[in-house]
Amino acid sequence: MIREKFRILTLDLSSGHGSIVTMDGRDAVAGGSGLASVLFTRYGHPEKPWNDPDQPLIFAIGPLTGYFPLMSKTVCAFKSPYHDQYTESHAGGRSALALRFADLDALVVLGKATRPSCVIVGSRHLEVKEVPYLWGKDVFESGKMLRDVFKGEGHRSILRIGPAGENGSAMAGINADSYRHFGRLGGGAVMGTKNLKAIGIKGDATFQLPDSKDYPRIFQDVYTKLTDTDMMSKYHDIGTPINMAILNETKMLPIRNLQRTSDPGISNITGEKFADLALLRNAACAGCPVGCIHIGFERERFQKEHRYIYRQVSYDHEPIFAVGSMLSIEDCFSVLAIIDMAEKMGLDVMSAGVALAWATEATEKGIISEKETVVRLSFGDTEGYKEAMVHLGRGTNEFYRLMAQGTLKAAEHYGGKDYACVLGQEMAGYATGEVYFTSQALGFRHSHLDSAGYSYDQKETSKDASKAVDFLIKDEQGRVLLTSMVACLFARGVYTDQLLAACLRAVGYDFLAENLGPVSRNIQQIRWKNRLATGFVPEKVTIPKRFYEITTVKGPMDSVFLSGLVAEYAKAIRNLVQ
């Protein structure tokens, strides 16, 4: 509901008790990313490791969650097992509206349960339930069993982990309502180390609407823009995989562990091909009429006679690039089968796919062999990758356990750092050029969504490092404002600052509406302060050699420009927090 103070539930898994905390700060940090940062400042321990039971696992929503369409994402913040530093991961699904209707601005999970447990929260409910029978179960199996534990189908959100999270994998995501994820940087392992298999959020409260004449009108304006114009058509139609063919055309698609940036072989894994052959249906996050979730199907013949099982697998550009083009898998159903296996294990598909791409090239170069990988890895071999996903998720030997901590950790041990496609974490699906590589390598979440570096590469021709870094910093500030509301970043074209201000004013947050600039600047600073306090040293960031070797439609990488960008961005991050 609309209120000046934040209402937060802190839950100590060690005791099983929670408390409702009322906290100031709405006018300074809004919510979402900003609120999560403040909560980490309050409950986090920069000096302690990520898996210390005292570390918080934070889920935060924003002032506009539920009040306007596409205000439908949740920010999850934690100290990451990937780099032992503060980070965020964002997910759609139903958790944002469920938290809103559980009457919470944030949930903070502290401590460690003595036995594998799950948590159920609602507006009138708090329970920690032991579920040792779920430990070791994969994401699909545990999902089915959890539906009986968490009542309220449709208005509940189920966040759960698979074996990867239980095993402390830095590539373990948190599955959100089957088809969405807090995927990157190991949030699943944070749940695992707390003995927390799942969180069920019951959205069971009702609030009076703001007493404002403007609210219904502005809601309708936003809704019309989102549904009756072509502003969201990319997401409503082919979806993000439309990027596959576009990037391939401009030699900007990472292929075969980034040995190439274009290849006619990807013609069967384009967004258009998926839509024609494998798209089963669409789904939506709660509160979003766009429905960008694309669910494909894959079937598996399990007996000689024609006996099949089929599975529904959500797909997007990123997973398709990671286990498709990066692994030279050239058929959409094979891509879905590998995604499905990563999902089952509770692995982040992007990180896992890029890691296996490195392992495959390392195998080709003779650095590792089946002694390490158990199954022979070769580009294009679907069955091998499906099996490898299980080894990676379950951590079946020393090699997979090490690689699950990050591709570079394995490369430091076995060799092959030059071709580890890591930019802070395993790369996202954009080989657009120097600015994007810099933006992911140094960006706050090491995400393609931190700022639009990929877009800058595609549009800008000058090689002015200061101008590019200035763009990255300003664009990040705009995005952090959206992720504090918490808007889906796909709606960034719709939710301009002007519209955000109108929305905030319509529900009674006048101060925020008048101060979007200073507030977003403040949030940006607090986030970076947390990151630096937990050990990030931007000056130490290096970019593996492979990224310097590629050629796009704009030509070969300019190593001097790239190195200059990295140095300039590191300086800008330092300046931000001073």
Place this chain on the structure above:
Amino acid sequence: MKILTTPRMERCIGCHSCSLACARLVHKNLSWDTAGIRIASSGGLSTGFEARTCVACDPAPCVRACPTGAYSQRKGGGVVVRKNLCIRCGECARACPVDAIYLDATTEPFVCIHCGRCVPFCPHDCLEMKDVPGSGAVTTEGGAA
């Protein structure tokens, strides 16, 4: 007389825009519960969604169950609820054969009034207002109209 129908629920993507619109426009609430139409996944997200909404029974069992006359039969099916007569006993919800009546924490009932304001908010055209033939007369056979 028209009634709200849900003829194309196979297309539902689970965005809850219909429920949120009903709560917002009819009941002046922010809610996905206090609405005349509620969306539930039918056994997990992989099996799609179903709508919990009034199927316009005529005669309606909830009318018969209401002890204070707060519920009365609507022409063409469904009900008219006068909340000032309601004593929050919840008998209406218990009588509903399709779980279409939501009781909030104070046992206040929320049921579809067949106004159709949710319909334009469905991005996949799952919902439709339909004319009820001969809706001037109350049928004697019972069941859903």
